[in-house]
Amino acid sequence: MAEVYEVTVWTRGVSMDKEGRDVVSALAKAADREGKFVQAFDNYEDLPDRVGVPVRKYARISDEEIVMRYNYENENPDVVVIVDAALVKGVNVLRGMKRGGVLVVNTNRSPEETLKFIPNKDTLGAIACVDADGIAGRATVDFSGTEGGVDASGLGAGIAAPLAGAVAKATGVVNLESLAAVVANREALKRGYEEVVVKTI
Amino acid sequence: MFKIPKEREVPFGGIVPAPVGENRMMVTSNWRTYRPVIDHEKCNMCLNCFLYCPDACWHEDEAGEKMVWNADYCKGCLICVSECTTEALSPAHELDFEAGVVRLEKLF
Numbered sequence: 328m329a330e331v332y333e334v335t336v337w338t339r340g341v342s343m344d345k346e347g348r349d350v351v352s353a354l355a356k357a358a359d360r361e362g363k364f365v366q367a368f369d370n371y372e373d374l375p376d377r378v379g380v381p382v383r384k385y386a387r388i389s390d391e392e393i394v395m396r397y398n399y400e401n402e403n404p405d406v407v408v409i410v411d412a413a414l415v416k417g418v419n420v421l422r423g424m425k426r427g428g429v430l431v432v433n434t435n436r437s438p439e440e441t442l443k444f445i446p447n448k449d450t451l452g453a454i455a456c457v458d459a460d461g462i463a464g465r466a467t468v469d470f471s472g473t474e475g476g477v478d479a480s481g482l483g484a485g486i487a488a489p490l491a492g493a494v495a496k497a498t499g500v501v502n503l504e505s506l507a508a509v510v511a512n513r514e515a516l517k518r519g520y521e522e523v524v525v526k527t528i
Numbered sequence: 529m530f531k532i533p534k535e536r537e538v539p540f541g542g543i544v545p546a547p548v549g550e551n552r553m554m555v556t557s558n559w560r561t562y563r564p565v566i567d568h569e570k571c572n573m574c575l576n577c578f579l580y581c582p583d584a585c586w587h588e589d590e591a592g593e594k595m596v597w598n599a600d601y602c603k604g605c606l607i608c609v610s611e612c613t614t615e616a617l618s619p620a621h622e623l624d625f626e627a628g629v630v631r632l633e634k635l636f
């Protein structure tokens with residue numbers, strides 16, 4: 328089977344749920360425009376309808392058709408994105424990560440400061456810190472787009488835009504142009520791409 | 529009357545063993561981004577935080593002289609901060625503190 332590139336996003340239930348979902352949707356849609364096979368999904372395992380609870384969102388990108396039946400979780404992510412930096416204290420966010428993976432964190436702290444809270448950092452190939460809150464303002468609290476509803480505020484209107492930009496810069500899995508075609512806040516997307524601080528480990 | 533055989537009995541509450549005090553299997557501190565920090569000088573022991581906290585995370589110490597915060601179960605809703613009568617409580621970002629790492633492998 329072809330290599331499947333796995334993106335796992337850690338976010339918080341309700342308050343930042345849409346932002347997490349927007350990151351995986353934006354990356355998947357952008358990769359789709361580049362002719363890749365993609366999936367973007369979440370599941371109910373983390374019981375996401377509780378404010379602040381750590382929850383995950385997933386994307387898969389591949390050059391060939393993705394055949395992963397009955398597997399609703401990315402078991403070996405290549406990239407892990409942290410929508411709220413405080414999550415690194417509460418969960419082993421690198422669980423299952425492939426060696427040389429990339430961790431992208433929404434924080435105004437430096438990579439060194441953030442790494443203090445990651446004891447298993449040896450797995451990482453790089454850490455990327457981007458001040459998505461600072462670039463796009465606080466997380467959009469918006470239920471639209473949830474459970475099949477119409478997404479009124481658009482994909483990547485909030486902090487998801489700079490985070491997706493940071494992922495593009497740090498990993499190269501999609502390019503900025505294809506992201507710009509799907510993300511609502513292009514300015515924030517571009518700033519995330521340009522301002523992200525990447526540290527190779 | 530229908531009787532459940534002894535070996536098929538399920539504890540009340542089912543999945544998580546009912547806690548006597550705190551349930552170590554349901555630590556919820558990783559829900560919070562900000563934690564409330566108390567300034568004991570300003571606190572007048574009005575007990576508003578104790579009354580309003582939805583997670584019972586504030587209580588008096590044994591001498592009844594100061595308020596004690598429970599770091600393991602505070603979800604960081606900051607209701608206590610807005611209900612405090614003396615502005616003794618203020619929010620601080622979780623990453624400003626080295627302690628309080630739970631790092632769960634599995635959420636449940």
Ligand code: SF4
Pocket residue numbers: 563564580581582583584585586601602603604605606607608609
């Ligand atoms: S922040 Fe919320 S959960 Fe934490 S102590 Fe205050 S009221 Fe309780």
Ligand code: SF4
Pocket residue numbers: 566570571572573574575576577578595611612613614615616617
């Ligand atoms: S609400 Fe404020 S003043 Fe009242 S007991 Fe709690 S910390 Fe002290």
